[in-house]
Amino acid sequence: MSKTNKNLFNNTELAFSNKSDIELNKAYFLFSILDYSFLTKLGNFFLMLVLKMHLPLKKVIKKTIFDHFCGGETLDECKKTFQTLSKYNIFAMPEYSIEGESTIKGFENYKNDSIEIINYLGKLKLPFIAIKCSGLASLETLEKVSNGEMTYSNLEYRNFYHRINELCECAINNNVKILIDAEESWIQKSIDDTALNLMKKYNIKTVNIFLTYQCYKIHTLKNIEENYKISFSNNYKFGVKLVRGAYMEKERLRAKEFNYFSPIHVSKTKTDNEFDNSVEYCMNKIDNISLWIGSHNEKSCSKLIELLNSKKLSKNDERVWFSQLYGMSDNISFTLANLGYNVIKLIPFGPVEKTIPYLIRRANENSSVKGQSNRQYTLIKNEINRRKDLN
16 A cells, blocks of 8 residues: 555544444444454354344344444335435445345346336436346256356246346346346356356446456456456456455355365455456456446555556546445545545345344454454544544
8 A cells, every 4th residue: 555545544534424423332332342253253143043033122133233234124214324425425335135035936026126226226326236146046057057057048047137137128227237246156157157148238338237256266367357358359348346255164165065176265365466456457458347346455445546546547437436335444435435436335225134144244244354343443433532532
């Protein structure tokens, strides 16, 4: 990180300008728990107990961890959050954060719910939606296609493609762009191929479809390079969303169980290098690539700023986006938005009881990523002290 950007994300007054003293103190309490893995595990046990035993503790959960990491139970409940973020030049992207179903009815429900969200986004002029392919097709279908056991002409795959294509058409009509999520490695090839086919159809003049790449996977940059060459040779624009990854433990356990080489980098340093090198590659191809980074890493965000500057690109170049999860890394989001960069906050929503698995993942992520919860805890504490000094 350059000297110019070293202290860029330390302005707590700006980072928490949307939070009242009460909200700030609730966040302080929450991250003080997440900073201790033992307490996080205890909290996760409590959440699972509530889920399994249907305990009447919805209000407690909603007023604590749910309110911090989720925008509401419905889209309309999230609207206030959208409006608040908009005041700070931050776009919102709602995400229905419940576990996917595995039936045809479930796939149709996910498609119809997504169409409803897209239409809602269109009315509010919010630019992005994320789509999980496993919400539109069975894991078995995606895995068989990925392994070559099932062809793309198979009825189950064609039904899946019809669903996702319907979402793309709806999104285009609403001026909304689609981010196709990355998933487990053993179903990823079918997702990649589907995304490239959709890009070929919808990314002719501008990027409307993005494919997500998880940089904790070995050869992520190589895959981006190969897919870019395909897009370039077929005369369509390439949309890249970069994240570090979300299925690390599952990937390693499966590799061990089936005795194959783990596709996951052996260290965080290698993952960070994969991410930053991928950012640089995409920026070097910016005439034909649109880039979205989902990152809570200050160094990676600073690197992208430096690349924008070195290429003399506008801060709000429509081909470059930063994003963070709601309730996390506000020091990054609010600072970047204040400086004029394109910033998205992902806003999870859904019924409290159905979002518990999501909340557990967020708690684990904050607890397991070295320094993540401690950084949030320290920033919040500094802002509380700053406000006290003013009184």
